[in-house]
Amino acid sequence: MSEFYDDYTSNARHRHYQKTGYHGKGAAIYGSGKMDGEKMTFNKHDANERYRALLILKDLIGASRDLALRDKSCYSDDEFLYRFLFARKFNVTEAFQLLINYQLYRQKNHDILQRLCVLDDTIQMALRDGFPGVLKNRDRRGRKVLVFFASNWDYTQYSLLTVYRAMLLTLEKLIENKQNQANGFVVIVDWTNFTLKQSAHLNPKILKLMIEGLQDSFPVRFKGVHFIGQPWFVEAALSVIKPFLNSKTRERIKLHGSNLSTLHEAVARDILPPELCGEGPQFNPLTWYHILLESSQMNAPPPHYCITQTIPYSKSPPIINANITKGSCNNNNNNNTSDDEMLVKSSKAQQYKGIAKCNNLINDSANNTLLNFSE
Template identity: 30%
Template sequence: MSNANSEEAFNIRIGYLKPETVEIAKNELRETPEVKEAAIKELRELLHAATDINYKDDDEFLVIFLRACHFYPQSALEKMRTTAAFRKDNAALVHGLLIEQLKDIFIQYGIVNVLKNCDQHGRRVMIVNCGELWDPAAVPSDDVFRMLYMVHIAAQLEPETQVRGVVCIMDFDGLSMKQVKALSPTFSKRLLTFIQDAMPLRMKEVHFVKQPFIFKLVWALFKPFVREKLNKRMHFHGSDMKSLQKFLSPEILPENYKGTQPKIDYGGADWFTPLEKHADFVREWSELGPAKW
């Protein structure tokens, strides 16, 4: 584990796929050198012909969308369009969004965290603390969304993550009415539209943990926007960590979730630096999408 850990921990892994990941890409995403080459060529042509959207057209960038769409160029173009539409609709939050604008809230507040290690399937695991660790008076829900948005841009840079997908743990420990109020219908709809339409990543599982009785108020807001595909990937565990461990091995989980890894003692201050190293990619990405903003 130690080698993998040091390589995964707070380090955005660029430009390589492990041999077993190449196999997963072939089996799950139809990715072979021939399919990939033809799909990149076709998507580039489709993109050049599209006047309503504006994206980079280098191979690496196109592959982000192609992997999210099983190398079907037409589907990838459609994903580019829905992503652009979302960005336009939420331009006030995401257009021109730079890493530096979020640095303080990433570092000061433990709302959004990423596990040091990947899970037993090699997937990145993000934790969103929606309970007492989140004070909406200090960090409004718009900023929580912007943080989640920023993390997904960084995750896109990892070919391993493009192929293997991501897992999210939504931790509602200590949820009270002040957080429930901040998780408004507007926020719920925006977050779910983003996950389902405008995120060129494979969201494999969403785990809800430590949610108290009051959580049913939150779920009532989210539920109408959840489509069937995502619904099948959502799992509710409450305080039953054995239930969570059916999906995420205790070996990869920290003590916070009754795993064998040490208790989480890291946060934004630890993993913000690798994000900063890729500030140029984030800056470029913040201008892309709609042809006209």
């Protein structure tokens, strides 16, 4: 960053400010956006302000000497750059640093990000177990809700790293929608019936890797993380990783224990599944899994500067109708194992045939219209 600012402080900045009408020093008004020294923040609700912020971010990329941005091909991809601006509330300086962090994270963790695609066998297993699940409806503030039923984790078939990879794949798909970029996400983790044996596979190195990626490197906003039914050993693990969390993240992690009424104060019952004592549709992990499958074959391959990959295949998966109940309001396990779950637990599941058409697509707008942005 310091190399960049030394360079940009001179000709590049002066040239850009001349084009956009800024001629002063120090604090200045930039439309309705404010610029205080190097800190530039714009109004995300104003299309002109958003575009001005985009132009400045492009100038920063063009003038940067940072090795993370030696490949500047993302410069011309406006939709990709807007992800970083939304993630930092159109503070251009912070968005630029987040972009650098994102590229550095990709380069540093190239091995674990290889074949990050829904066609990866272990990622499929995680998604089919609901890691993560995505609820159909948004909450009252327009945020998408991700759910995890921790007791369903079969650590003998896929690792915590695979769960993380499946989450990155999910998030990158979801932030293609600008409303998700702007309003962010809520995460609910149900730890009911999560065992001490399962907790032994919560690898500290992977947990730290997840924090580094999701908190500091990925263009996404987590507005709340809610734990319910957490046993003492999960709280102990949380106390170990808390030093790696920034103050804002720590404030947004809420521990509800068995008191679901406090969860319902944060996330309305009408969108939650019955498994969380809600009034919404029953949770089915295959819904989101099938959406990703279908999308992977319909959309163009993602640019190389994104973390996901598109891998074409000749065989397609069968339509599988499953009605899997995960957990209960009384914290009891459902001991009946469905045929679909048995397929997931098979380490060498056969290649699927035919893409499933999912009628319950996530209620997102596929276009770039900005609707109901929350603060």
